[in-house]
Amino acid sequence: MSAVNVFSLVGPPGSGKTTQAARLAAAVGEALGSPVLRASVPALLRGEPDITARLTPHQRVRVAEAREAAHAYADRGELMPTELDRVILELVCRVGRSEPVVLDSVPRGCEQARLLLASGLAHTKLMVLHLRAPDDPFEFSMRRQLARAASRGEAPVTAQHLLRMTRKAHVYAEQTLPGLADIARTGTRLADFDADAPVDRVAQEIREYLVRRGALPPLRAVASTGVGAARQGAGPCS
Numbered sequence: 001m002s003a004v005n006v007f008s009l010v011g012p013p014g015s016g017k018t019t020q021a022a023r024l025a026a027a028v029g030e031a032l033g034s035p036v037l038r039a040s041v042p043a044l045l046r047g048e049p050d051i052t053a054r055l056t057p058h059q060r061v062r063v064a065e066a067r068e069a070a071h072a073y074a075d076r077g078e079l080m081p082t083e084l085d086r087v088i089l090e091l092v093c094r095v096g097r098s099e100p101v102v103l104d105s106v107p108r109g110c111e112q113a114r115l116l117l118a119s120g121l122a123h124t125k126l127m128v129l130h131l132r133a134p135d136d137p138f139e140f141s142m143r144r145q146l147a148r149a150a151s152r153g154e155a156p157v158t159a160q161h162l163l164r165m166t167r168k169a170h171v172y173a174e175q176t177l178p179g180l181a182d183i184a185r186t187g188t189r190l191a192d193f194d195a196d197a198p199v200d201r202v203a204q205e206i207r208e209y210l211v212r213r214g215a216l217p218p219l220r221a222v223a224s225t226g227v228g229a230a231r232q233g234a235g236p237c238s
């Protein structure tokens, strides 16, 4: 399979990546009549069976070696070790030859963007779908993360939790956006979607975009709404 079949959702923490990844995996699976692998660094770390089953023995060892440090980074809301992104990208390069893949939060920073571009996926098989904050990405991310904590019964949040949310929101502004700017400059397919639109609308706009770009077959009886394609301002990776 040489057409686009790797879809990566990126955006600020709380922007709806996990929500949309589930929708997109279902839509892609239905449209292409194929099971879809959902992959992310946290899922790799959790040892999700779908992912673990596809790892080589050597990749399992590398994940195990990175696990302790990764948990400490995640607790602080910092980017996890790049080694885990390497494993994910190796996996996707191999699996993506035959199966559709939905990636969650790849790339999250400049180093990850460089790895992604070096992987060879970018010009052939990949589409990056960016859930863009409508206004200030930091404020938007904090609002959404706090709402998510409340919906999980975690309110009031602890100081440590609040610090983690804050760091994650900073990582997006300071590392993810510059990484995306680097990716956009290479001509990789990258589109922005309004993360503040209702969940169904975001899902529909993503699907319509993928149909327009030929990554999915035409939908039946779906109203055309267009895609917000404005790029969020971001400087390059330094």
Ligand SMILES: Nc1ncnc2c1ncn2[C@@H]1O[C@H](COP(=O)(O)OP(=O)(O)O)[C@@H](O)[C@H]1O
Pocket: 011, 012, 013, 014, 015, 016, 017, 018, 019, 020, 144, 145, 147, 148, 151, 195, 196, 197, 198, 199, 202
């Ligand atoms: N379009 C949306 N509008 C309003 N709330 C949303 C939307 N998408 C997701 N959410 C909610 O925002 C929170 C974060 O969503 P999630 O998918 O976990 O984000 P991410 O994976 O980007 O961190 C969840 O409580 C989710 O239900």
